[in-house]
Amino acid sequence: MIKKTEALVLRRKEFRETSLLLTLFTKDFGKINGLAKGVRTESSQWGSSFPLFSHNAIVFYFRRGLNLITEAELLRDFSKGISPLNKNIFASYLVELVDAIFPVEDKNEPIFNMLLEIFRLFEKEEDIEKLVHIFELKLLQLTGFSPRLDTCINCKKVITKYASFSHKRGGLLCQNCTSLDKEASMVMPGTIFTLKYIFKEPFENLSTRFRMNNLIKEELRYILTRFLDYHLDNPTSLGQLVSKFS
Incomplete structure (x- = not known):
């Protein structure tokens, strides 16, 4: 099944001599893994080389596990602006x-x-x-x-001033309950x-x-x-x- 969407490049890894294994976060399908065959050849007709962090329009064959990416257009390359x-x-x-x-x-x-x-x-x-x-x-x-930030995660008292943050309990503890964590x-x-x-x-x-x-x-x-x-x-x-x- 052929799909079209926009995608941001999360990860890229060279695969064999000419291809790329990609992890993309897409607008319409969430995170997907994909294979772009032949994208690294000098004669490649691809519209994108999938720089890290780049924004692309892609076409792919939807498969469970590893999708086959067949077309791509580079919409914006953020890698240079994020290079520092x-x-x-x-x-x-x-x-x-x-x-x-x-x-x-x-x-x-x-x-x-x-x-x-x-x-x-x-x-x-x-x-x-x-x-x-x-x-x-x-x-x-x-x-x-x-x-949780509005009330103490233990006694439910409204937090008005000082409090402690408990990463284990998932929110704020008031001054009276701080000793619990x-x-x-x-x-x-x-x-x-x-x-x-x-x-x-x-x-x-x-x-x-x-x-x-x-x-x-x-x-x-x-x-x-x-x-x-x-x-x-x-x-x-x-x-x-x-x-x-x-």
Whole structure:
């Protein structure tokens, strides 16, 4: 069965002498694995060589397991704009995160659109860490993993000021309940406000207008790394490396 869609390149691996094995996140079918035969030959008639992070229009034969990609048109190559080392590491981390969370053929157009927009923003935005934390939180929200922030996850008391973040319990503990989780981390009121604001606002508003100070970024980096590592079956190998570039 022949299918057409738009696709972002998550992974690419050389296969034999002329082909590529690809992991793509598509607009209409979610994550798929595909084989592009002959794409690496000098006489190739392909309209794209599938650079990492690139946006492509593709045609493929739908098969369970490994799809056969037959046509491609490069719509935008983000690899050059994301070429500085820090941007490349952050982009690779987000790609790895999406790959770890989504099974094959689980359609999610909002995630596709958000990943496409984040690649666009990486080309021009200087505060890359802000974008990464916004993406992480919106990804959790859109996949149903967002932590509870309005009330204490133990006693249900409304959180008004100081609280601790429990990555194991999946949300905030009030001051009276903090002792229930010795690994819970105290978070500033400003960080709690930032978390709530990001979950409330549309991604497009946050990516362009929202500012985040270094203390809040530091707290988000710490609690999100622990939260994601705890709740993902296969924690991303880039998480610690990303922290070094933050």
